[in-house]
Amino acid sequence: MTSPAPLDDRVGAMLRALAEPRRRAILRLVATTERAAGEIAAEFEVSRTAVSQHLTVLKESGLIAERREGTRRLYRARREAVRELQAALDGIWSDALDRARALVEEEK
Amino acid sequence: MTSPAPLDDRVGAMLRALAEPRRRAILRLVATTERAAGEIAAEFEVSRTAVSQHLTVLKESGLIAERREGTRRLYRARREAVRELQAALDGIWSDALDRARALVEEEK
DNA sequence: CGCTAACGTTAGCATCTACTGACAGAATGC
């Protein structure tokens, strides 16, 4: 499978990451342009520490990827991860249908 | 517009609602079958109070709809809301592209 | 009206979380 970790765990991690407005803003910032941590932090009025922690959460959720270049760390959004999340949202219904079908099967 | 409240607010509300595992489970429960609050609560090992609060959060986010029938309250998932959320996730990139285009425009 | 069933609401509590400030580490320039 393509899942090193259980699917719902990763989906949950992404949703928790996206639940925070500032993290959504960061994700939008690195959606098309790869940016360094400092550049990202400069866009907001919170400490670099806070932004760094947000970047860690986003990275662990799989929503962004990190690349090192000298002392800098460049971040970019991983659109594949978002597509996986969107598919998982569809799965709310397909899974439910699967369970409904299973119930029908039991009644036979 | 189709948005009584700002788009990002509603998207944020949905993401915050979905960030909680139990709320995702509840949403799956009412994805295909309309269910009463008591039925839903019976599926989990937490108090009905807790489930009621989760239902409130889901309802305020727009992810589920409520229908009253006697003393009972029936809930069902609103797939349109999920589709709106999925579209908003795509918007992370299209918005970024819009801003990129605007910057190009400024440089002229 | 009294009684019951099905819910929501409030208060209070334990835990999580986003934040700041101080410190630590790795790569580059002098």
Place this chain on the structure above:
DNA sequence: GCATTCTGTCAGTAGATGCTAACGTTAGCG
């Protein structure tokens, strides 16, 4: 080597959140 730049990590704190228990509310029945 030493200083500088860019960044992550740790400790501590104020506020948000999910939970339980007790109380309020509405609809139906005798």
